[in-house]
Structures are given as structure tokens and as C-alpha cells.
Amino acid sequence: MKVKQISIFLENKTGRLAQVTRVLGDNGINIRALAIADTTDFGILRLIVNDPDRAYRVLKEAGFTVSATDVIAVEVVDEPGGLAGVLAVLQEANLNIEYLYAFLQKASKAALVVFRVEQLDGAIAALQAKGIRILSGEEVYAL
Amino acid sequence: MYWDRECETMSREQLRALQLERLKLTIERVYRNVSFYRQRFAEMGIKPSSIRSLEDLRRLPFTTKQDLRDNYPFGLFAVPMSDVVRVHASSGTTGKPTVVGYTQNDINTWAELIARSLVCAGATKFDVVQNAYGYGLFTGGLGLHFGAERLGATVVPVSGGNTQRQLMLMQDFGTTILTCTPSYALYMAEEGQKMGLDFKKLPLKAGIFGAEPWSERMRQQLEEKLDLMALDIYGLSEIMGPGVAMECQAKQGMHIFEDHFIPEIINPETGEVLPPGEEGELVITTITKEAFPLIRYRTRDITRIDPEPCSCGRTHVRIRRITGRSDDMLIIRGVNVFPSQVESVLLEFGETEPHYLLVVDRKANLDYLEIWVEVAEHMFSDTVRKLEDLEQRLRERIESVLGISARVKLVEPNTIPRSEGKAKRVVDRRQI
Numbered sequence A: 001m002k003v004k005q006i007s008i009f010l011e012n013k014t015g016r017l018a019q020v021t022r023v024l025g026d027n028g029i030n031i032r033a034l035a036i037a038d039t040t041d042f043g044i045l046r047l048i049v050n051d052p053d054r055a056y057r058v059l060k061e062a063g064f065t066v067s068a069t070d071v072i073a074v075e076v077v078d079e080p081g082g083l084a085g086v087l088a089v090l091q092e093a094n095l096n097i098e099y100l101y102a103f104l105q106k107a108s109k110a111a112l113v114v115f116r117v118e119q120l121d122g123a124i125a126a127l128q129a130k131g132i133r134i135l136s137g138e139e140v141y142a143l
Numbered sequence B: 001m002y003w004d005r006e007c008e009t010m011s012r013e014q015l016r017a018l019q020l021e022r023l024k025l026t027i028e029r030v031y032r033n034v035s036f037y038r039q040r041f042a043e044m045g046i047k048p049s050s051i052r053s054l055e056d057l058r059r060l061p062f063t064t065k066q067d068l069r070d071n072y073p074f075g076l077f078a079v080p081m082s083d084v085v086r087v088h089a090s091s092g093t094t095g096k097p098t099v100v101g102y103t104q105n106d107i108n109t110w111a112e113l114i115a116r117s118l119v120c121a122g123a124t125k126f127d128v129v130q131n132a133y134g135y136g137l138f139t140g141g142l143g144l145h146f147g148a149e150r151l152g153a154t155v156v157p158v159s160g161g162n163t164q165r166q167l168m169l170m171q172d173f174g175t176t177i178l179t180c181t182p183s184y185a186l187y188m189a190e191e192g193q194k195m196g197l198d199f200k201k202l203p204l205k206a207g208i209f210g211a212e213p214w215s216e217r218m219r220q221q222l223e224e225k226l227d228l229m230a231l232d233i234y235g236l237s238e239i240m241g242p243g244v245a246m247e248c249q250a251k252q253g254m255h256i257f258e259d260h261f262i263p264e265i266i267n268p269e270t271g272e273v274l275p276p277g278e279e280g281e282l283v284i285t286t287i288t289k290e291a292f293p294l295i296r297y298r299t300r301d302i303t304r305i306d307p308e309p310c311s312c313g314r315t316h317v318r319i320r321r322i323t324g325r326s327d328d329m330l331i332i333r334g335v336n337v338f339p340s341q342v343e344s345v346l347l348e349f350g351e352t353e354p355h356y357l358l359v360v361d362r363k364a365n366l367d368y369l370e371i372w373v374e375v376a377e378h379m380f381s382d383t384v385r386k387l388e389d390l391e392q393r394l395r396e397r398i399e400s401v402l403g404i405s406a407r408v409k410l411v412e413p414n415t416i417p418r419s420e421g422k423a424k425r426v427v428d429r430r431q432i
Helices: A016-026 A052-061 A082-092 A120-129 A137-141 B005-009 B012-033 B035-043 B054-059 B065-070 B104-120 B139-151 B163-173 B182-194 B216-226 B339-348 B384-402
Strands: A003-011 A031-038 A042-049 A066-077 A097-102 A110-117 B086-090 B098-102 B128-131 B154-156 B177-180 B206-210 B229-236 B241-247 B254-256 B261-266 B279-286 B297-306 B330-332 B335-337 B356-363 B366-374 B407-411 B426-428
Touching: A003 A016, A003 A052, A003 A110, A003 A137, A003 B407, A016 A031, A016 A042, A016 A052, A031 A097, A031 A110, A042 A052, A042 A066, A042 B384, A052 A066, A066 A082, A066 A120, A082 A110, A082 A120, A110 A120, B012 B035, B012 B054, B012 B279, B054 B261, B065 B098, B086 B139, B098 B104, B104 B139, B104 B241, B128 B139, B128 B163, B139 B154, B139 B177, B139 B241, B154 B163, B163 B182, B177 B182, B182 B206, B182 B216, B182 B366, B206 B216, B216 B229, B229 B254, B261 B297, B330 B356, B339 B356, B339 B384, B366 B384, B384 B407
Parallel strands: B128 B154, B128 B177, B177 B206, B206 B229, B356 B426, B366 B407
Antiparallel strands: A003 A042, A003 A066, A031 A042, A066 A110, A097 A110, B086 B098, B229 B241, B241 B254, B261 B279, B279 B297, B330 B335, B356 B366
16 A cells, blocks of 8 residues: 655755756656755655666666655645545544645645655555545556 | 074074984983883884984985874873873874973964064064964964063954854954954955945054965955965974964065974985975974974975074074975864864765765855765665755864864766776865
């Protein structure tokens, strides 16, 4: 039920993001979702791609500092209050969210949101208990 | 005007005779009391009796900062600790500082030499000395302080920093002599100007500026802005602290007090002694110190000796402005900084082959240090909080090791230029 996310350390200077996407493009890797967390000096680019192992390798070879992190991809009903419902479940289970971001494209009528929580297994169990769908890695990579 | 006419103006012959006598005593003393020297001398087949002339000094081995580190903290002291009345410390090349010790006689000698230095700048017991060198382990503050008291001047022991208060005291107390780093003096001058302070109306007459390299251009600025005579003082804690050499009002270099120190200039690559007037690394032998005598200590400071007689009448030779270093030490806000100190901190953080760069700049006369650290994979986390936490822990640890604040900037791998596989460790953008 876990999805592998690729994180890249980026200095805040021009052209770095373009360089990452170029490396991925040149290697035929498709970006499914992305988010950037930034400070004054640096940023962390988080990516869900169709082939995380290969993305990790080619970015590392291109000289980037890369890490792989497990996250979950949660289907959220695309209507007002949809995300609130998911968050309420996590809150009830006392699970702390480190960050979240949305997918670029929608899978059918639902929106897809990536969650990074400290206790992944606890979150999966809590969400599934409430009937919330969590996509497997294979499903996400194949989107 | 001299503080100690007899010592400061004695003939070269007398001076050389005095130096030889004191050198012999020092060699005997270190041979007897410091196992490090006894062993070094033995390795080279030297006995105290081998030293018969000043030229024989060249046969003795050098002492380096590494030797001080190997004998940390008190291993090179030549007296029992019961005779050591004070210690000071300066930056070492790694996390550990370089420690020096003083007997009561050493403290007295130091005060004498600072009194001499103050008189070189025209000071008398009627002066008010605002001492803005840092007090503490650093030798600047306490060194100047005891010498100004010895002279009988009125000391204002304000220490460094708090510029508003410095300027207030300067006006209210009628400061006549200012002692601090030249860059801080310039900073004070500019802050004062912003406040509308007219330094021409203040009784300031001289500034004794040291602890960092400066230039004739800065002298001009200081004299113009502060309306005083700006003079250079030289020293290093290993040898004693400030007051090893001091510029007189002729402003043609600093008289090194040869009745206490023997200077040599060497080629830093070969160790060969260079003839008078040639530029090279300054090597100093102390000939009166009791607690921490040093034989041929390599200061790493690049200068030359001017043996020509000086118009002030002092017979002691002059060293010219320090033009550089024969190692990679930086002086930032008067504090000695070695890139290897930063490296030692990164090693503590689990870096096996740290890539880092010290970027030094001077803005509005204040030095700034930024340390770039390449983010290796094992340091990297995908949460901002953890990276910022890493930055902060690095900053705090570096601050505690260096003794000055620094900004830590995490950078991408291969950002820091490498030449022939060896990384460049320092970018110094300061224009002195």
C-alpha cells in the first residue's frame, strides 16, 4: 500500500528544477505528482514518478542528493469536505501528518493526495478501516 | 618619549649580548624542564652548551602549532602549575584550543611591554584608554589592560561590542586612546557618524589597532574619520599576546621588542633563514618567558624585518605589516579561524569526507563568515524541519568551536569548486 517517493535536495538558484526535470525526461521518466518545500536557502523537491528506482538512480548519477521515502496515496472524494473527512480519520487516530500534496491528474472522479505520516502502517489501517481507498505503488506508477 | 629608555635604545652590541645571555638561559631552562625540547634537542645532538652565539640559534629545531596541539594543554610549560598564575587560549587547528601560561614575572613583563607600546603611541598616565579588545581567554583585552594600568593611565575595560555604549563612554569619559581591532574601529567611526558625532571635537589622540591584518588605506580612513593617529600592534598568544611588536609614531613598521624576543625570517617552504629585508615567515624565540618559553616558533605570519635605524631612536628592529599567512588561517573579527576546525565539526556529524567552504566577506566594516556545506545523502532528509534542525546544530557547534558566529548554508553536491581533487576551503572576499 506504500508508494515510493523520490526527494531531491535543491539549492535556491536558477535552473536547478529545470535540470532535474530534464534528467528525468531524457530518461523517459514521467512525473505523476510533485511538491516543493522551500526555505530561503534551499528546497526539497518531492516526486512521484512512474519508475522510482530508475529515477533515483539517474538523478544520483547526475550528481543530485536524492532519497527515497515511503508515502501513501489516498483517494479523496472530489467534493466539498472530501479532504476534511480523510484528515479527521488521521486526527482521530492521533497520527501526525508531516506533509501532503495532490496529484497532477485525477483518477476518475476522485482526487489523489499523497500523505507522509510518521506511522505509515497505522495510517493505512485507520484509513482502510473507514473504507477510504489507498492506492498501491503499482497502481500509482501505472497511472 | 620612551617607557624604558635603557632597554629600548640600547646599542645593537649591548642588545645582542643581552639576547645571547638570555637565549642561553632559556635553552638551559627548556632543556631541563620541558621533556619535548629535551627530546628534540637530543635527536639533533644539541646540548645547551652547543649554543655559543646568536647564530647557533639556527641549529635549533622549529616549534609549530602542531607541537602545541600534541602537548595540549600544559605539556610545554616549563614551570610547575603552582607557578602559573594565568592561562590564555587561542584557536587550535581542530576543536581543541592552543593554551598558553604565564608566571607572575611573565605577567609583569607583558605589562611592561604593553606600557612600552602605549608610550610608542604617545600615551602617558594622563590618558584615558578605552580598551575595546575582548576580555577573556583572548589575550587582547587583559593584555592591554594590565599594560595601561602599569603606565598609570585610566583604563576603561569596556571589552568588545555594544557600539552605542562604546560611543557614549568615549564622549562622556573623554577617551584619548582607543584600543581594538582596526575593522571594529572603522565600524565605530561609521556608527558615530550616523549618530551625528563629530570625532574632531573628541579628545581622541591615538588608536592602537591589531589582532588582524590591515592596510595603509585603512590607516588613512581611521585617521581621517576618528581624528587620531592609527598605529599597528603585533602579537600572538603563543608568544605572549599583543605587545610583541609595536609601531612608533614614525609609522614605518613595528619595533619588535628584541630584549625579550628574537625574530628570524625564514623561507616557509625550506625553513632556510633569509637575509634581513627579505620577505618570509616570521619565527620568534622567546628569551625571558618563564611559564611557556618557545624556541623558534613558526608564527606563519608573512613579513620582513627592517634593520635600518628608526627616527624615533629605538634600536630594536622593525617588522613590516603582516602581508599574509603561510598557512590557511583566517582572522575574522580578530579571531583566528582554521578551516580544519570546521572540518573537525563536520567529522563529528558523521561526515567521512566533508566538502565545505568558508566564505568571508566584510560588510560595513564587519566581517561575516558563511560556511557552505555540501549535503551528502546520509545528512539529507525529505523534511524541511530536519534539515533546518541540522543547519542549526551545525551552526551552534561551529560557533562553539570557532568562538565566532557563522551562517551555515547547505548546498548541493559538487557546488564547491575542487581543483586537482583537492577542494578549495576558503573564499575571502574582504578588501582590506
